[in-house]
Amino acid sequence: MLESIQSMCLHVVFILFTILIYQVFFNERDEERRKVTSKYYLLMLIILVFTMSQPVVYSEIYKYDFKSVAIILSFLYGGKRVGFSSFLVLLLMAYFTDQNLAVLLGNYMVLCLLLLPITRLFHRYGIKGKVTVISLFYSLIPITRGISLLIKGDEQELFFELSSSLIVLATLIAVVHLIENMKEQIEMRQELVRTEKMNVVSQLAASVAHEIRNPMTSVRGFMQLMQKEELTKEQQMYISISIEELDRAQEIINQYLALAKPQTDQYEIIDLTSTIQQSIDVMHSYAILNSIHISQNVEPSLKIEGLKLEIQQVLINIIKNAIEAIKSKGEIKIIAYHDMSGYICIKIKDNGVGMSTDQLKKLGSPYYSTKEKGTGLGLTVCHQIVKQMGGRITIHSELKKGTSFTIKLPSK
Template sequence: MWESIQDMCLHVVFILFTILIYQVFFNEREEKQKNIQSKFFLFMLIILVFTMSQPVLYSDIYKYDFKAVAIILSFLYGGKRVGFAAFLALLITGYFTDQRLLVLAGNYTVFCLLLLPITSLFHRYRLRGKIIVISLFYMSIPITRGISLQIKGDDRQTIFELSSSLIVLATLIVIIYLIENMNEQIKMKQELIRAEKLNVVSQLAASVAHEIRNPMTSVRGFMQLMQKENLTTEQQMYIRISIEELDRAQEIINQYLALAKPQTEQYEVVDLSSVIQQSIDVMRSYAILNSIHITQQVESSLIIHGLKLEIQQVLINVIKNAVEAIKSEGEIWITAAKQSADFISIQIKDNGVGMTDAQIKKLGSPYYSTKEKGTGLGLTVCHQIVKQMGGQIVIESELNKGTCFTIHLPTVK
């Protein structure tokens, strides 16, 4: 038995080495999601082929490998497509490695179907919760096998089954820890780059915004005086357009100043349910003008710490973006509920044009906008406001199907 366990440890080293290569050399790169998934699948395929072609031999009738690890990781970090692609690769590899194909297909069909809800549950938790979820899921398999072997009276094989399963589980936990830890570091690095960009924008805004605003105010005043003169219709139109463009420039400057302005006001207890309702009421007429219907489902008595006007600014900005993404004759769904003891979630979902993965990654960065005349500063300010409150904005979107903004805010404890 000890020789078999030593062989299993060699498998563990190979799998960990393969995962580390992927994380260090591939996962940190800025690439399209499809490219990331294809590379992740390639590494899972390497693990599958190796572990199934070099199984640990316990007896003439009993072999053990780590294919369950590759399948679980494929679903957890690759998604459904990578998961089922790994399942297909498992069957093909099983065919060429003299495994009982029908038994293999039956067992892992059930295994993969169970992984679908487990994957959804897995991503709701932080690291500790993720490890607990996957441990409970995986250990249910060897426990049922162990009970079956005990009924047959095979004590020796039961001991090996449980010990080998513990090695596999430990490997799975280490891999999840490595992936989650490195993903967190990547996020921190991206957040640092984002903070540096915001710092540059803030310094620029603070140094030049006031100097630009003063001459613009003077120019606008003279334009308004000229409107009172006896001018042709065409000249009146030119002046009106000039004033509108000056006002738009003024709004951009205000957004720059919002980035540069340090947060000095004290947070207060805010009735979030009331603020959401007020924001919807403000934007409802704008939505109706574009033939857009707003559906709302907001829980009562949602309380947070923050600044009422800034929260309202975030909500109005996101709802306005949703209306503009739909263009006309669409629908916006707004829901707000307490998701846990710590956080309240607000979802603003539309059925508009949607966005690609590349657009979602850039969204919220200064100077980037999907709108023709947008500056990207509106969402940049929104991200900053929510972050200062200890919250987070999560964006999910699919091209030509719509976008969902989820705003997580800490609740009053």
């Protein structure tokens, strides 16, 4: 038994070392990990092949390996496409290593189907919740195996089964901690870069916005007076265009000022459910003009602390971006609910043109926009507003498939 335990520890070291190599050398986003061409999927296959080709032999009848770790991690962090692809490789390896293909097919098909809802639940929690979810889920495997061994009366094998299950569970928990801690560090670095950019923009806004806005207001006033004079149609058109451009510049300056003047001292408890509905109502006509349907599934009595006008600004801006991304004949889905970690999630998903990985990395930065006449400040302001309210915005997108914005805000 001692040799078997030592062999299992070797498997643990190999798995942890492989994950560590992935974390150090490959900085993949969540969307990239969900592709079968990802480095993450490749490393899951390496773990799967190693553990199945080097099983821990306890007796002539019983052999153990860590293939369940690779399958579980494939689903949790790679999604169903990577998960089921790993499952197919498992069956292929079982065929070449003379394992019982029918038994593996039945057992692991059930495991994969159970992992689909577990994966969705897993990502709703913080790191402690994730560890709890995976511990409760994995405990089903030794329990079912233990019952089977008790029926057979093999008590010695039962002890080894429990010991090996504890080692596998400890490995899973260690891997979850490694991946989650690295994700947290990456997010912290991104937030630090974003904060530095925001500070630069805020200082610029505070120093020049007022000085620019005052002469622009005077110029606009004189142009409005000129419109009352007898002018040709061409001259009237030129003045109208000039006023429109001045108004656009004025809006950009207002966005700069919104970055420079946080108003956290005026926060109050607001009804988020009604605020979402009002924002949808405001954008309803704009969506109809573009032949776009807005569907919603919003829980009642959602409440947050903040400024109603600011959160409306965030919602309207994102919905407007979604409409413009679709252009015509599409659908926008808006979902809002309490998650398990004490936050309220608002998801705004469209089936528009989507964005590439490079575009997604830059999105939300000042001066970057995917629109021809955009400044990038609208989404920058949205990030700033949500951050001041103790929340965050995450964005997922695929080219030609659409974009999903998720706003998480502390619940009250």
